[in-house]
Amino acid sequence: MASPVTTGASRGLILEAEDTVGIAKIDGQHRFLASLYNNMMKILEGDGNHEHGIYGFTEFFSYVNYHFSSEEQIMRRVLYPEYRSHLFDHRNLIATLELLGRRIRQRDDGAVMLAKVIGQWLFCHIRIADKDLGWYLAVDSAFNSVDTAVVATAANQAGDSDLERFARYPA
Numbered sequence: 001m002a003s004p005v006t007t008g009a010s011r012g013l014i015l016e017a018e019d020t021v022g023i024a025k026i027d028g029q030h031r032f033l034a035s036l037y038n039n040m041m042k043i044l045e046g047d048g049n050h051e052h053g054i055y056g057f058t059e060f061f062s063y064v065n066y067h068f069s070s071e072e073q074i075m076r077r078v079l080y081p082e083y084r085s086h087l088f089d090h091r092n093l094i095a096t097l098e099l100l101g102r103r104i105r106q107r108d109d110g111a112v113m114l115a116k117v118i119g120q121w122l123f124c125h126i127r128i129a130d131k132d133l134g135w136y137l138a139v140d141s142a143f144n145s146v147d148t149a150v151v152a153t154a155a156n157q158a159g160d161s162d163l164e165r166f167a168r169y170p171a
């Protein structure tokens with residue numbers, strides 16, 4: 001299983017088939033999230049241009065917010081029992097990303113290492129918490145005899161109403 005390295009030059013966030021959660025919308029967003037993370041790391045580790053670093057971070061941070069909102073809407077729609085702990089993890093990640101943003105703006109030497117830790121954290125979150133949500137959606141459909149299309153529709157519609165500003169990102 002691939003994962004981001006935490007020492008030396010980052011190989012980036014690499015998601016493989018086994019890292020999918022089984023919901024097309026979420027998996028598509030994860031792939032885009034990984035590409036934005038990798039782009040940010042490439043800038044932070046290679047380019048060294050301060051403005052580019054801020055831009056790369058801002059793009060990644062904006063999309064993390066969008067993606068988390070999207071997942072949280074899905075969880076609320078299906079009354080996901082682990083909603084609070086999942087939300088707590090999202091909030092902690094956002095708070096740590098805000099810290100990263102401050103460090104990048106302040107040209108702090110520790111920014112790259114913090115970004116690597118965040119990549120590792122995000123990867124673990126996808127593999128554990130997001131996969132658990134995917135399993136819940138699948139099991140919930142089976143046990144409650146809910147047409148899987150209904151759950152899939154709810155999942156795929158979540159987040160589409162109030163997040164039009166991210167329309168340029170993959171749905």
Ligand SMILES: [Fe+2]
Nearest residue numbers: 030071126130
């Ligand atoms: Fe996710």
Ligand SMILES: [Fe+2]
Nearest residue numbers: 071125129130
């Ligand atoms: Fe999540």
